[in-house]
Every structure is written in C-alpha cells, then in structure tokens.
Amino acid sequence: MxxxxxxxxxxxxxxxxxxxxxxxxxxxxxxPTWTVETTPLGVQTDEDGKQSITFDGEPRSLEDAIPLEEIQLTPEELNDSKLRWEAEPLNQLGFEDNGASERSFFQIESQRHxxxxxxxxxxxxxxxxxxxxxxxxxxxxxxxxxxxxxxxxxxxxxxxxPSISTTTAATILILYLWLLGGLMGVWAKTGASQAFAEYMAKNYVRGPRSAKFVAWLLGVIFFQGGTISSVLVGTTVKPLADKERVSHEELSLIVDATSSPIAILLAFNAWPIYIQAFLGVAGVSYLATEKSRLEFFFGAVPLSFYAAFSVLATLLLALDKHPLMPRKLKLARQRARETGELNAPGSEPLANEAFQESDVTILHPATPLDFFLPLIALLGIAIGTYKALGSPNVLWAFGAALLLAACMAWVKGMTLRTIIGAVLEGQKSVILGSVILLLAITIGKISQDVGAGHYLVSLLGDFPWHWALPAAVFLIAVVIAFSTGTCWGTYAVTFPLVMPLAYAVATNQELTHPDLFMAICFAACLNGGVFGDQCSPISDTTILSSISTGADLMDHVTTQIPIALQAAGLALVLWTGMAYYCA
Incomplete structure (x- = not known):
C-alpha cells in the first residue's frame, strides 16, 4: 500500500x-426537536351509505378515531420533558366535536428532527x-x-x-437478485441475448449510420438499463461498429445514453419498486401505499423530459442528423472515418478482452426466439397488469420470463443441473448490486427517521419561487449523483427530502395543481440522478460503457457531457414552464 x-x-x-x-x-x-401537524381529513360515503375515512391510503372506520383531547400531543409537552428523548413518532386518527352531532376528523402526526x-x-x-x-x-x-x-x-x-426485513426490501431482493439475475444467467448460458443482438446487427448493419442505429435500438430493447444494458449492447455491437469505422467516442456515448434514460422511460423493471419506497409524504393520500406510489411513478413518466431528450439526441447522433454536435465529437467521427483510428491519439482505452468472450454453452445453440419470447412474456405481463390493475406486477413479469427461458433451455436439451447453475451464476453477478440496494434503502429510511426532509421543509417551505423548485431539485440530484457515481444511491438521499419539500411549497403557496407540481418535482429529481450518474467518471455505467466499447474513459466523459447538457437545458425550460403553470 x-x-x-x-x-x-x-x-x-x-x-x-x-x-x-x-x-x-x-x-x-x-x-430532537418535535413538531405536531394536524391535517384535516374528509369523510367518504360509499354506494351503500357507509362512511369511512382514507387514512394513510387505507379506508378506516369513523369509530377508529380518538378525541383530540385524549391524544395529548403538543410540541411544548414533547420538547420540554424527558419525552423529547423517549417519544417515538406517532401517527393517529382523531376527531373533534363541532356541535349538533357533527364531527371533524384529522390526522395528527408528531415528527422530529x-x-x-x-x-x-x-x-x-x-x-x-x-x-x-x-x-x-x-x-x-x-x-x-x-x-x-x-x-x-x-x-x-x-x-x-428492521430495514431489510420489510416487504419493500424483500421485493427488491427477489426481483433484482433472484429473478433478474437468474434470467440474465439463463440468457448468458444459452446465448439467447447474444443471438438476438447479433441477428439484429448482421441483418441491418450496412455502414456507420446503421451500425450506430443498431446500437441505439439494442439499448432501447435492453430497457432494464444500467450495467446490464451497457455490457450487452457494447460487447455485441463493438466488432461490427469497428468494421464500419465508428469512433469509440460515439459508440460509448450511444451505449451509455441508452442505459439509465431508457430505464425510466420504459420503466417495466426494478426501478419503480425501488424508488417508490422513498416517496411517502405525510398527509398525501396518493403517496400513502406502495400501489398508489407506483401509480404516481408511472403517471410522472411522461414528465421525464431529460431522459426523452437524451434518447432522442442519441438517435439523431446515430443517424448523423444531430444539429448541434459538439466539436470534439465531430472530430472523432471525422478521424475514425478518414483514418480508421477509432480512439484519439494518446488515449488509454479501457479495453477488457473478458467482455468480448462468450459464456455460451455451444452444445445448446440459441436463436433470437430464445431471447425474444421471454422478453414478450415479460413486457406482456408487465403492461397487461398495468392496464388491468393500475400498476405493473413486475414480479409476475420477471418470474414468467425466467420460467419460460428455463423451460425453453430444457426443451432444447439443457440439463436441469446446468439451468440451475446458470441461474446461480447470474445471481452471483448482481450480489454486489443487491447489497448496495438494501443499504441504500436503509440510509433512505434513516434520512426520513432523523427528519432531514422535515427540517428542510421548515427552512424552505416558504420557498418564494415555486417555479424554480424543479430546477433546484434537479441540480441537487445532479451534484450528488455525479459525486457518488450512483443514481439509485442518490434517490435514497434526495427523495425523502424533495417530496416533503415539494408538498409544503405546493400547500403553502396554494397552487392550483399541486399534484402536477409534485409530479414535476419528482420527475426533475429522478432525471437529475440519471444525468449525474450518466456523466460521472466514477459511475459503473460510464466505466462499463467505456470498457465494453474500447473507449478512453475521459474521452467518453468529455464528449458525452455536452450532449447531456443540451438535453438537460431543454428539460429545465419545460419543467420551469409547467411549474409556473401550476400556480
């Protein structure tokens, strides 16, 4: 050392x-310093005349409410006695008599910071x-x-x-480690994903533009995003793109820019389940349950302007139609096509021959259908459950895809032992990511428990320019993700702060469309994490995109940032304009 x-x-x-x-x-x-918030609740009456109250996203009987005077929660009592250290946060349904047999109902919540x-x-x-x-x-x-x-x-x-034994943590573990890892393992062992990608490439590559377009298209198809997309797309397309003299700066940009941005646009993956755990806000019924938070996530997908512009800019780059291509990227394209030099002079490519080696069991040759049919099952179930239930059941989707992929491998002659071995190998490849996810969930829960979001609300709840808040939270997420190299870790820190702040601003300024304002701030924070992660030189996707395409890391970073900034600028204009409209 x-x-x-x-x-x-x-x-x-x-x-x-x-x-x-x-x-x-x-x-x-x-x-800690304690505060007590009292939020009025409305009474609903169903078709049978039965009355109930929606409390934390669940219908509650009126008889469950406790008189306000019996709850005895005041900031003075909590802050001026030993209860300050011993009390635990409380969330209670209470009522107050208004006379003439009328009652008003409230959510009484104590919070600390x-x-x-x-x-x-x-x-x-x-x-x-x-x-x-x-x-x-x-x-x-x-x-x-x-x-x-x-x-x-x-x-x-x-x-x-307590943190990792929750339903959310168990769902993440099953989805990300067992199902996704197992599916990728089976695809790798049978060669399904490689066969499908090579079929697309060999049948459509006719020059530099078509090679880049195939890379872009495969990035969209492998919409799981992150490291999986970077490695699969990069290693598959690189040999063909090299033959067509596509610069490694261009290729690495396309691979990287169609990983995480695609994952939040086609979010039938692990992203919504992970992120929804950090979206709860006291008093907001449509963020009270996992189902409602998932619905909120998918409802805000059309507001992911940065991701949409990033993917569109990458498509224009692939087709050589980008109107504002940075000078360094132009020189890289010109150098590769005129001289055949795929990297700049003096660069140090992060080449790794291991990424070019196949892990396919050649005794069981695969066809594109081995990849395509499980993918159809995955998408069909995810989209079908989304249409039928209001939120996609990604566990069913990935479970069915894994089962179908395994059955197809077994029918083609692969032994059960080999299939199980492939599943286990795939799971090994995502163990590190699973550990990071569980720890990120824990730090996000701690940020909520210590009241970081609540304190930020107390400081900025009267933020005078509501229209500037989406840009502010975008920049906060960018700085954190760029500094840490991870968007998922960023979300664990930022969403427990951003969502209560957005709700407080919308409430204090009495915005006409508070739900839309909340969705805009959510989308800005979500996209800010993607931007920072995508452009960070210490991000796993940035590094893997460079390795799998044979590019120099800093050449990739410096050519990618200008394109990303253009997309971010357009997105900030739209978010700010829409936020202004919410007044």
Whole structure:
C-alpha cells in the first residue's frame, strides 16, 4: 500500500470516527426537536351509505378515531420533558366535536428532527463515496452515524434488520437478485441475448449510420438499463461498429445514453419498486401505499423530459442528423472515418478482452426466439397488469420470463443441473448490486427517521419561487449523483427530502395543481440522478460503457457531457414552464 493510500484510509477513518462521536453527542445531549401537524381529513360515503375515512391510503372506520383531547400531543409537552428523548413518532386518527352531532376528523402526526445535524448521515455517505469511490462502506458509515444520532446503538438488531426485513426490501431482493439475475444467467448460458443482438446487427448493419442505429435500438430493447444494458449492447455491437469505422467516442456515448434514460422511460423493471419506497409524504393520500406510489411513478413518466431528450439526441447522433454536435465529437467521427483510428491519439482505452468472450454453452445453440419470447412474456405481463390493475406486477413479469427461458433451455436439451447453475451464476453477478440496494434503502429510511426532509421543509417551505423548485431539485440530484457515481444511491438521499419539500411549497403557496407540481418535482429529481450518474467518471455505467466499447474513459466523459447538457437545458425550460403553470 502506498503512502498516499494509507493517508487516504487514515483520513477516511478519522472523518467517520469524528462524525460518529458528534452524532452520538448531539443525539444524547441536545435531543430532537418535535413538531405536531394536524391535517384535516374528509369523510367518504360509499354506494351503500357507509362512511369511512382514507387514512394513510387505507379506508378506516369513523369509530377508529380518538378525541383530540385524549391524544395529548403538543410540541411544548414533547420538547420540554424527558419525552423529547423517549417519544417515538406517532401517527393517529382523531376527531373533534363541532356541535349538533357533527364531527371533524384529522390526522395528527408528531415528527422530529435534529436541526442541521439531520443532514449528517447523508453528508457522510456522499462525502465518503466521493473520496473513497466505494459505496458499501460509505453507506454503512452513513447508517452508523444516523443510528447514533437517534440514540440507537444496536446497529444490527435495531436498524439494519428492521430495514431489510420489510416487504419493500424483500421485493427488491427477489426481483433484482433472484429473478433478474437468474434470467440474465439463463440468457448468458444459452446465448439467447447474444443471438438476438447479433441477428439484429448482421441483418441491418450496412455502414456507420446503421451500425450506430443498431446500437441505439439494442439499448432501447435492453430497457432494464444500467450495467446490464451497457455490457450487452457494447460487447455485441463493438466488432461490427469497428468494421464500419465508428469512433469509440460515439459508440460509448450511444451505449451509455441508452442505459439509465431508457430505464425510466420504459420503466417495466426494478426501478419503480425501488424508488417508490422513498416517496411517502405525510398527509398525501396518493403517496400513502406502495400501489398508489407506483401509480404516481408511472403517471410522472411522461414528465421525464431529460431522459426523452437524451434518447432522442442519441438517435439523431446515430443517424448523423444531430444539429448541434459538439466539436470534439465531430472530430472523432471525422478521424475514425478518414483514418480508421477509432480512439484519439494518446488515449488509454479501457479495453477488457473478458467482455468480448462468450459464456455460451455451444452444445445448446440459441436463436433470437430464445431471447425474444421471454422478453414478450415479460413486457406482456408487465403492461397487461398495468392496464388491468393500475400498476405493473413486475414480479409476475420477471418470474414468467425466467420460467419460460428455463423451460425453453430444457426443451432444447439443457440439463436441469446446468439451468440451475446458470441461474446461480447470474445471481452471483448482481450480489454486489443487491447489497448496495438494501443499504441504500436503509440510509433512505434513516434520512426520513432523523427528519432531514422535515427540517428542510421548515427552512424552505416558504420557498418564494415555486417555479424554480424543479430546477433546484434537479441540480441537487445532479451534484450528488455525479459525486457518488450512483443514481439509485442518490434517490435514497434526495427523495425523502424533495417530496416533503415539494408538498409544503405546493400547500403553502396554494397552487392550483399541486399534484402536477409534485409530479414535476419528482420527475426533475429522478432525471437529475440519471444525468449525474450518466456523466460521472466514477459511475459503473460510464466505466462499463467505456470498457465494453474500447473507449478512453475521459474521452467518453468529455464528449458525452455536452450532449447531456443540451438535453438537460431543454428539460429545465419545460419543467420551469409547467411549474409556473401550476400556480
């Protein structure tokens, strides 16, 4: 280990220890500040004349309400007694008599925050990610700091286990680790995805433009996004694109720009299930349950302007029709076509021959149908359940796709042992991602529990220019994602802050269309994470796009950022205009 590496490790450990000590002292000596919010609730009457109240997204009987005077929750009582340290956040249904047998019903919720210290877990997580480039240890550090701030010293039993034993965490684990990993493993073992991609490439590539268009089209087809799309598209198209003299700067940009942006536009994947866990806001009925949050996610997809413009700009680039192509990208295209030099002079390509090697079992040759039919099943069930139930059941979709892919492999002669082995190999490839996701869920829950979003609302709830809020949250997400190299980790930190803030601004300024304003702010934050991740030199998709296409990392980054900025500029104009309309 070099001296600089030892100094970095010592500095990182010192920062973590100091932050942990500060969190423990603040939590024990100052304690939280409590607030109590009372939100009026309406009474609904069904066709049979039965009355009920929607409380936290679920219908509740009027008899479940408790008189307000019996709840006895006031900020003065909570802040001026030992309850300040001992009380737990409470969410209760209450009523108040108005006379003449009439009652008004309310949601009474106590919330706590530690002032500016509420941001400490997120700051430590982001800061260590930036310095160490290692997300797992950074997330764990943020979790420990947050737990100590709340006075919770049992990190495993009191924080980690309750977080990862939730339905949301289990769903993420089953979907991302078992089903998605297993499906990719079967496709890799049978050669299904490679056979389909090669068929598309060999039958449609007739020159540089068609080679780039096939790369763009495959990026759309592999709409799961992220590392999977980057590796599959890049490794499949690179040999054909190299023959047609497509510069590696262009090819890596197309591969990268059709990974995460496509995943939020064609969101029949793991993204909605993961993100919805961070969208709950007290008093907002359409964000109270997982089903309603998924509906909100899909309803906001048309507002993902950055992703749409990014994909469109990439298509124009592939067709050589982009009207504002940056000079460096023009020179790269000219160099490759005139000289055959696919990388710039002096570049250091991140070539990795392992990405060019196939893991296909040649005794079981695949056809494009081996990939296409499970994909149809996946899309059909996801879209069908979305139309029928209001939200896609991606667990059913991926489960059916995996089962169909496995059955097709078995019918073609692959043994059951080989199929199970392929599933396990695929699952191994996403274990690291699964661990990061579970830790990200935990740090997101801690950000909510320490009241970071609530404190931010208390500071910015009277934000005077509501129309500027979408741009602000977009830039916040960009900075965090660019600094950490992960959009999913960014969402765990930002959404618990952004959604309560957007709701407070919409309520305080009495916007005419508060639900639309909430959707705009959500879309801006969602797309900001994608932008930052896509352009970050420490992002896994950026690095894998460079490796799989044989591009120099910084050449890829510097040629991609101008195109991304153009898409971001157009998106900010539309978000700001729509937010202004919400008044």
């Amino acid at each position: 070099t001296a600089s590496a030892r100094n970095l490790n010592f500095g990182t450990l010192s920062v973590f220890l100091v932050a942990s000590l500060v969190a423990a002292l603040v939590g024990q000596m100052w304690g 530690w002032g500016v210290w509420s941001f400490l877990p997120a700051i430590i997580t982001i800061g260590l990610c930036w310095v160490t480039k290692e997300p797992i240890s950074s997330l764990l550090a943020g979790i420990v700091v947050g737990a100590l701030l709340m006075g919770q010293f049992d990190i495993l039993g009191g924080v980690l286990i």
